[in-house]
Amino acid sequence: xxxxxxxxxxxxxxxxxxxxxxxxxxxxxxxxxxxxxxxxxxxxxxxxxxxxxxxxxxxxxxxxxxxxxxxxxxxxxxxxxxxxxxxxxxxxxxxxxxxxxxxxxxxxxxxxxxxxxxxxxxxxxxxxxxxxxxxxxxxxxxxxxxxxxxxxxxxxxxxxxxxxxxxxxxxxxxxxxxxxxxxxxxxxxxxxxxxxxxxxxxxxxxxxxxxxxxxxxxxxxxx
Numbered sequence: 001x002x003x004x005x006x007x008x009x010x011x012x013x014x015x016x017x018x019x020x021x022x023x024x025x026x027x028x029x030x031x032x033x034x035x036x037x038x039x040x041x042x043x044x045x046x047x048x049x050x051x052x053x054x055x056x057x058x059x060x061x062x063x064x065x066x067x068x069x070x071x072x073x074x075x076x077x078x079x080x081x082x083x084x085x086x087x088x089x090x091x092x093x094x095x096x097x098x099x100x101x102x103x104x105x106x107x108x109x110x111x112x113x114x115x116x117x118x119x120x121x122x123x124x125x126x127x128x129x130x131x132x133x134x135x136x137x138x139x140x141x142x143x144x145x146x147x148x149x150x151x152x153x154x155x156x157x158x159x160x161x162x163x164x165x166x167x168x169x170x171x172x173x174x175x176x177x178x179x180x181x182x183x184x185x186x187x188x189x190x191x192x193x194x195x196x197x198x199x200x201x202x203x204x205x206x207x208x209x210x211x212x213x214x215x216x217x218x219x220x221x222x223x
Contacts, residue, residue, distance in 0.1 A: 027068040034071075037064050037085050040092035049095035052102040056095035063088035112221035114139070119177065119217045126172035128180065136177065139219065140184045152220040153178045153193040156200055158211035163197060170195030177217050192222075 029038065041060050049057040067084035070077055118135035121128060128136070143151065155174035157166040174193035182188045203210035 027065055027072070029064055029068045031068065031071060033081075034064060034067060034085065034088075037067065037088035037092065040089045040096070044092045044096040044099060047096045047099040048103040049092075049099040051099075053095040053098035056091050056098060060088050060091035060095055063091060114142075114219040114221070116177070116217045116219065120215075121173055121176070124169070126169070126176040128176060136180050137184065140181055140186055143181065143186050143190070143219075147187075147190075150190045150192070150222040152222055153181070153191060154218045154220050155193075155195045156214055156216050156218075157198050158214040159198040159201070159205040160211065163199075167195055167197035167199075170197045173217065 037060075041057075041064060044053070044057055044060065063084045067081055067088060070081040070084060116135050116139055119128070119132045121132075143149075153174045155170040155177065157170050157173075159166070161169075171193070172195070174195045178191050178193040181191060198205070198214070201210075201214045202216070203213040205211050205214060
């Protein structure tokens with residue numbers, strides 16, 4: 001059975017090449033009877049089936065040309081014609097679904113985020129508190145152990161104050177942390193800084209605890 005099916009597959013693909021090449025000019029695949037099959041094949045092509053589901057696409061095209069050939073016989077084999085048209089649509093639909101699955105772009109991996117617990121600033125300032133140095137020194141050591149990665153220093157605020165003010169404050173805070181890392185031996189070419197203001201909260205700003213969580217600095221690994 002496996003040998004027979006394999007032979008049929010090769011015959012079908014060979015027929016697709018023959019009909020699509022030598023005999024294609026003699027067959028009218030634009031006939032109204034073939035419109036549904038043509039549209040299904042075109043939809044598969046647009047989905048990338050020629051690249052991502054080539055076997056199913058070849059089978060759909062070969063069935064289309066077989067149907068066009070049967071139509072030249074003016075209704076001698078109506079059942080076979082209908083069967084080829086149905087198969088053309090079936091394999092085109094299958095090719096389209098496979099292409100969507102196989103050709104779909106892979107979702108981007110979420111960036112590795114390292115929250116710098118214990119990094120704090122003076123109120124309404126980008127000046128680091130003395131207690132922040134212990135956390136930052138650990139971050140320096142960790143980055144030196146991973147010289148192959150680049151990092152974005154990302155700073156966030158709570159929602160008190162205007163959004164514009166918070167954005168500028170977060171930008172200054174991110175830059176302050178980046179400058180500390182550089183001053184303590186991290187290559188500047190590996191670092192960027194960005195402030196996000198209040199735009200990316202991780203907790204509710206309605207409570208002191210939530211606001212404290214939102215005021216944070218992170219290292220976002222860029223590979």
